[in-house]
Amino acid sequence: MKRKTPVYMAAMLMLVLALVITGCAGNNGGNTPSNTSSPGTNSGNEGGNGEQPLEKVTFTYFNGAGAAKDINTNETTLGKIFEDQTGVNFKIENLVGDLNTKIGTMNASRKYPDVLIPDAAIDDVVGAGGFIDLTDLIEEHGPNIKKAYGSDLERMKTEDGKIYYLPMSAQVGEFIPDPNIGQGAFWIQRRVLKEAGYPEVKTIDQYFDLIRDYVKKHPEEGLTGFISLTHDWRFFATTNPPMHLAGYPNDGGVIVDMDTFEAKVYANSDYTKQYLKMLNELNAEGLFDKSSFIDNYDQYLAKLTSGKVLGMFDYGWQIANAQNVLMDAAKADPAQDDFVYFPLPVTFDGRKDQYLDPPSFVKNRGIGITISAQDPVRIIQYFDNMLKEENQILRSWGIEGETYEIDENGRYYRTPEQIAKIDEAFRESFGFKYFDWNWPLYSASSTFSNGNAVSPGVQPEVFQLSLTEADKTILNAYGAQTYAEMFAAPDDRPWFPAWGIPKEQGSPEQIYETKSEEVTRKYFPKLVLEEPSKFESNWEEFLSEFNKLDYAGYEAFMTAEVKKLIEETK
Template sequence: MLVLSLALLGLKSFSNDVNEKNKNYKISEKPVTLSILAIQNGKVFDENWLVFKEAFKDTNIKLESATSKNLTDEVQAFNLAVSSGNLPDIISYAYPDKIENLGMAGGMVPLNELIDKHAPNIKAFFEKYPRYKMDAVAADGKIYYIPCYYDWYAMKASQGLFIRKDWLNKLGLEVPENMDDFYKVLKAFKEQDPNGNGKADEIPYFDRTIEFATKELVGLFGAEYGFYMDNGIVKYGPTQERFKEAMPEVIKWYKEGLIDPEIYTRGFSGRDYMLRNDIGGVTFDWFASTTGYNNDEELKKQNEKFEFIAIAPPKYKGKSYAPDARTTSLGGWGISASAKDPVTIIKYMDYWFSDKGYELYNWGVEGDTFAKDENGKKYYTDKVMKAPGKNALQVLRDNGLQFKIGARQDYEYEKAWGDPKATEWSEMYMTNGYIMDQVPLFKYTPEEAKKVQKINSQISMALDEMSQKWVLGAEDFDKSYEKFVERVNKLGLKELIEINQRAYDRVQS
């Protein structure tokens, strides 16, 4: 905990290291307009967002979307720009490997020298946090993009195990502490009518995220569903002993009706359906949004005793496992080779790592989206917290906060708009070490990337296919598991592990 505390302290005090208070952030005497390709969650960059209008006032740099407001698929927009050769000045993208491949092919400007000479804030940030810099360095040692960083040192936890506390109370059950207890609770939810409607309609475990359904179930047993690091060695979870232990248990749960029979087809609205119809008992989901159901007035009208709480993952062989953690970063932006003035652009990118840029990115404009109390603590205004028909996060997004650019998140922003219980529970997962860290970004050469894309897609399809067949009972696990291992090996698993190991070692060195 001491190490974590020091890391946290360092992250929060970084802006004081580069003393810029009351600094003039103007980059150009005359207004400069830069084109940008940037789409996030179907939302195209909008120059009229509050955050970027304020940045223009500070820097005299204005961003203008290079894509139509009607083109909301960022993959399609990126591919179209690359294939046409008509690249904007700045490219923001969720997939850094694609930006790096484009850079190694000459389509993006290497940023190393530009950062060293013209971006003191980014340079200081990288020097202070080499773990963050690792995300930015490509396989050839060059930097082609500035990542969009999560406040990873402060909060790795993203999702947790939620259980119906009102159902536990109804049946006189305690919060399960180990996997045996957890199994008994699921059985009780299935067989003892906790919703009290006289029907056997309860679904003990459900999941709305189809691609994570099996990953989270086996993950509760400490099994990895993909590649992971074991003391610096790359391993593939589904071929390891822990996976062989976990999958039979998951199969057993499904066979006994403890898992949603439609878990692979229920879809994204499954959580809402399960809770509003009072039939769902347990799920593994995002802290903030799932906690929000406890404050849902319509749901409370239907069931005044409704209570959905996050609990520690039940211990398996003496340890609790949470199979989903935040990554250190998600996408970012870089300068295309078509840009006429990379120096101006890198200075603008550096602005977002300044005191003002950091505050603007996370909190918006003082007196508009946020204010400070007598102790200087920031809080969001009623414009954000009490907007009719919208939650706080939607309002922040509508004003451009936390949009995917090269910047750094402040976890305090999430605490400011989120439910205090969500903060409490996510911090419980963080401080108690339940989190199973995601594998770090592997940095591939263009040649490696082609092989990885081919092999990985085939292996992933094989895993998803067999996992569903095992859980649904279409294939006997004991009889077909070794055949599955033979299959993924024939698809190139050994070569993929070797490539990933080289990529990992390359970044470490």
């Protein structure tokens, strides 16, 4: 081989430097820092093909499931890093008011944000043609999307063979159960359990008796015994408890027999009657918050953080904002730990509970690009860039040396100082709060290719270090090291969750769901708030109206879909 001359070598070096300066960092908006501990070292603003810089752009993003302040993503540390990588910022607007009204207005006007999370109204948007088909965009610009969702991409297709939205999370790597309770539970203030000597609580009767006794002993404090959430699409927090109390997981409006796989509605069952009668009795005793049927979500959260509400049923993810505020206060002042809520897996009669979710794939919720979006390619490239493993580490763990460390075995962990500083205010400013959900991402139960948990809270090293002395005291009192140990392990359910089974807009199944909610919304306040002497007649009136609905047809549809999913997973 002929030796290169110094002049030739110099010319080649200048060419290489020129290419580096103009930013040939790779495809699909590349520019991802090779080490997430040094984010932002690249200038960014690359095009999807790496050929030329792209101007920065801001897209609009509406979150119908949001419970945070409106913000630009680039106002957070994480959002700025992602903007540096892609040139893209999102202006996030969260829901205020009624979800169906908001989405209905969008559908009627044909004016949408660039990116939309319609949550429970997602079928309405698909039916109205509000989303674009993502299939070709994913094929051309989504290698990381394809890698993360894998075979589930086929399951994401609607009957017309198109993909209109990306589910919020993809199961990647190994499944790791959450040591915390992000799902359903009957929650109670810790001070109630502490004063009672940390008793065993297995049944709903025992749970309510604890609340009764505590209020009786503290009449001067103006306490609310029990509260229920009914606002907008979150009404399920009031309709779901009978299912859990009967020993079933959250399959939505049906319970599925583990032997026959028959799906049955339970809104008109004795389970629901029994639970509503308990609430009716609580109300008659002055222990139920009557405003439960008129309060909005923000008012509900405010009451939970007031220290005056002793208990409620809800899902851990739904009360997280309130619980985080209470836990931050307890870290600053351990005496405030009394007001932190503790999860209990109670049932009607102490039978095996099924509050914890088994591995699942939810395909009727997600994030989509709308027909109003001017540059769908930039948006899908942003989603794809976020699904790079290094960015998922950044999104969930943060920056090495600032929000986490790596030990000699490659295990991720957080120091006590890092755990202490990651309070709600830090989560907002850094961006953990805004990138924790509501984007295409690895599920919290996933693992990275290096074996570390995607979610820091699931990593055993972090969970144990994050426990305060008060946490350890109450867990030790119940013979547990994690909150999940208080609950029964979930049974395998290949169809789970049944509420994730799509229903076509205008189909008998979709119409049934709409009408059944209308009937329950009409009668549940009467059943709970009117005097006990009217409960039986109100229940019969409710049954008369509910039984006019074609719930048998709905059950047949759900049973067929459950059995179909079982076959698909064999």
